[in-house]
Amino acid sequence: MESTPARELGAGMFILLGFASLFFLATQTTNVESYVNDKGYTVTARFEDVAGLKERAPVTMAGVTIGRVERISFDPKALNAVVSMRISPEFDEIPDDSDAAILTAGLLGSKYVGIGPGGSETYLKNNSQIQLTQSAIVLENIIGKLLFKLGMENDSSKPAE
């Protein structure tokens, strides 16, 4: 039989190991730590349609994540969506005439913001706004337009026959 102090030591080590495992699960398997990232600067962009973009979605440039979508709100006067994005502090030389587009990962994947570089010598800073934006492509609208166009072509080709 082991002595009581030895067993207490064992129990203590066991609890520590358990907490270490919980910590591993909490930090390695979930993206909790990216939620609390409040470093960097905020830029906004206005979109006509953000369809399906979620808060905390990645903001990418050349495919690399440089920040996260912080808040999506609706401007009742201009009738468009205002997306504020928090960009990591190390990416502080993004030209201020860059454009922002809402893109989809894969055909049916989640939405994210892609920033395409401009050519300006001045850079985006805190609270600046991206002027050039391209809204999300809504699959239903595209299909609708396509069907409409096909219908038009059929109509115009009939009298010619």
Place this chain on the structure above:
Amino acid sequence: MGRLAQIGRRLAQAIRKLGSVVLFLLTMLQAMPYALRRPRLVTVQIHNAGVLSLVIIMTSGFFVGMVVGLQGYDAFSRLRQEDLLGAAAALSLIKELGPVVTALLFAGRAGTALTAEIGLMKATDQLSAMEVMAIDPMGRIVAPRFLGGLIAVPFLTAIFNSVGILGAYFVGVQLMGVDNGAFWSQMQEYVDSGDIREGIIKSLAFGGAASLVAVFEGYTADRTAEGVGLATTRTVVVTSVLVLILDYMITSFLL
């Protein structure tokens, strides 16, 4: 008529047993302050239930994780979606396999030990001797063992999950060649803190159920060698079935 009476007697017996479990639980809760004032007793039981189960939990966890990685890789590679392996392995381990398998292993490794220990104490009149000395065996013997199991199981589950994820990583990334970054980033993309909370709630419930069954069966065992043996068997059977039923119920509540 005889058969009907027999069924009725069986039913009455089952209901009486359920009632005695509830009464046992209440008596134990009454004795809880005694155990809580003597944390040393609980610590020793955490050692017995937790530390001594570590080897079996970690070995099983690693192999369960490995087989999840292997099967997951096979299934996902048919869909050309191997990158999702990390997410699938982590979700299945954290939400289902971790809590359930840990509870089943705990019942086999630690629950049987508790039942046999308490049952033998009872058979050899050690519990009666304590009562003669005005020591409440509920507070001195039963409650610390219950608490030790209740505390140990969630930690064992967390360890099982972590080791299991490493096992899935080993097979998926090291052996099968899934992209390392995709494995972890897809896991972080799809697992949220609610999934981990679900696993912790399950492991707490399973730990409580497994420990309660173990100490109850020991405490109510017949005072014979055969009685202790039967009680030990019942611990494993009852705990296993109870854990699987509880698992479905908790899942349906939490999903």
